Amino acid sequence: MARGTLLVMTPSRVRWHLGRVLSRQFETESAIRLELDVPTWPGNVAGAHLDIRLTAPDGYQASRSYSLASSGESTRVVLVIQELPGGEVSPFLVRQLAEGEEVEVQGPLGRFFVWIPAEPEQSPVQLIAGGSGVVPLFSMASAREREPKGADFRLLYSVRSPRDEFFADELAELSRTIVEIVHTRESAPGAGRPPRRLTREALAASTFPASLSPRIFVCGPTPFVEAVAGWLVELGHDPAQIRTERFGGSP
Amino acid sequence: MTHVDGNALAGAFATTLGIEITVTVGRCRGCGSSFNLACAHVFITAMGAVMRCGHCQAVLGVIVRGFRETLVNLSGLDYISVPHL
Amino acid sequence: MGVINGGFGGRHGSSDPRLPPGQTHVYDWPVLSTGPTPNVDEGRWSFTITTEDEVAHRWNWSEFQEVGVEDIVTDIHCVTHWSKLDMAWRGVPIDRLFEDVETSYDYVMVRSYGGYTTNLPLEDLLDGQAWLATEAEGEPLTPEHGGPARLLVPHLYFWKSAKWIRGMEMMPLDDPGFWEQNGYHLRGDPWREERYW
Numbered sequence: 001m002a003r004g005t006l007l008v009m010t011p012s013r014v015r016w017h018l019g020r021v022l023s024r025q026f027e028t029e030s031a032i033r034l035e036l037d038v039p040t041w042p043g044n045v046a047g048a049h050l051d052i053r054l055t056a057p058d059g060y061q062a063s064r065s066y067s068l069a070s071s072g073e074s075t076r077v078v079l080v081i082q083e084l085p086g087g088e089v090s091p092f093l094v095r096q097l098a099e100g101e102e103v104e105v106q107g108p109l110g111r112f113f114v115w116i117p118a119e120p121e122q123s124p125v126q127l128i129a130g131g132s133g134v135v136p137l138f139s140m141a142s143a144r145e146r147e148p149k150g151a152d153f154r155l156l157y158s159v160r161s162p163r164d165e166f167f168a169d170e171l172a173e174l175s176r177t178i179v180e181i182v183h184t185r186e187s188a189p190g191a192g193r194p195p196r197r198l199t200r201e202a203l204a205a206s207t208f209p210a211s212l213s214p215r216i217f218v219c220g221p222t223p224f225v226e227a228v229a230g231w232l233v234e235l236g237h238d239p240a241q242i243r244t245e246r247f248g249g250s251p
Numbered sequence: 252m253t254h255v256d257g258n259a260l261a262g263a264f265a266t267t268l269g270i271e272i273t274v275t276v277g278r279c280r281g282c283g284s285s286f287n288l289a290c291a292h293v294f295i296t297a298m299g300a301v302m303r304c305g306h307c308q309a310v311l312g313v314i315v316r317g318f319r320e321t322l323v324n325l326s327g328l329d330y331i332s333v334p335h336l
Numbered sequence: 337m338g339v340i341n342g343g344f345g346g347r348h349g350s351s352d353p354r355l356p357p358g359q360t361h362v363y364d365w366p367v368l369s370t371g372p373t374p375n376v377d378e379g380r381w382s383f384t385i386t387t388e389d390e391v392a393h394r395w396n397w398s399e400f401q402e403v404g405v406e407d408i409v410t411d412i413h414c415v416t417h418w419s420k421l422d423m424a425w426r427g428v429p430i431d432r433l434f435e436d437v438e439t440s441y442d443y444v445m446v447r448s449y450g451g452y453t454t455n456l457p458l459e460d461l462l463d464g465q466a467w468l469a470t471e472a473e474g475e476p477l478t479p480e481h482g483g484p485a486r487l488l489v490p491h492l493y494f495w496k497s498a499k500w501i502r503g504m505e506m507m508p509l510d511d512p513g514f515w516e517q518n519g520y521h522l523r524g525d526p527w528r529e530e531r532y533w
Contacts, residue, residue: 014265051262054344096343104339109261112273112289222253246255296368297416315519317532322519
């Protein structure tokens, strides 16, 4: 696709597809990285999500939404799914869905919490992730990585401990996004600072200031998103520049 | 139980109404605020999904998936405005 | 599309002849909420039955406790296909609350803190069929499960057992409450699988 071309998603492109699990690898002890081959996938922009629908042998169905870690035209899509204890769907996806198994997916979905490279890109882009909320933000940072020129990107990633990080290696290799990781429960060995929960002051110190009018994407559990969004407004950011996606609810 | 947001209903609205909810703007009948429905507070339950206004908590809409049809109630919205895509 | 994910079984447990049609026995207690959890402390709590002559029978928390509770063991059935068998509850029988209530109306709109509503025939609330419950499984009801008090009507689908109850209003017709306006059956008898319209 030529640079500068927008990947246009029309509603007619949103439909159910059949995907097959190409690979599954544990991203952390309780999260799985799934690569699916979806031959009819039309491609997706960074930040989009899909719905996975499971059907039990007795016909019972359940579906859940998951953000895509991948973007672009490829028919191979990547998800990283966090197991929620006692959940109905996530434990199956994390522990049982096998390589070679088929699964129904609907998408691509979402046009609000997305980032599309545009020229000229004036304002910087600030990504703020809480826990598994890093998935769509990683897809945005990866999409930025593929563009030789574009907005300045920063990612602030709040996560319990180094063991809970998603995309640890890939984040370390990003050259077009400045990544800062905050560990809230347990620090890396030899880190030289104790774990700390994100505060408004720490947020201010690690993000583009309001004077630069950054476009901001915040994703994570609802309490995290609401706290961060509130602080951003207190710090002077225009609410219209802040886009949020809340995770959580039914596991 | 915590809420999510309108992003979580993108699939349901795309399938049932053929619209992209995350760029659709609605006006709350309760308080008159207009906003992108991606920002609505959404309570997902196995009985159905309830959309509430983030400003006044009024119920904007309810989606219930039955055996053979999906019920979409948007009576808490004065209107929805769907961009041409 | 025909895809079956073997090994996926939702929250399904083993089957049991005590289960109504389409139900599966579970051992946890899933939480369903249509809105933010109301925060009602006992100091501000009240329960009111309103009749057609606009008489209001009201109890505050201590008056309510004085009506007297009883222990019940019962099965509950959620329209979302899960059932819990032999669940222990403690609550005030609705019969006692209606002792001095005079009404010619046959239906009730149940109202909750937070705005939830559900409708019922009065006859489904009397004759030992319903309680205002304050404890479940030996513990006071947590806010997420409807505390400080919720309705308990175990012979109907559990959406009728309104959480955070604050009142009942007598009505002449069976007007629909929240879920009943949105596709769910007016009465909700699990043994007849009265799930949807």
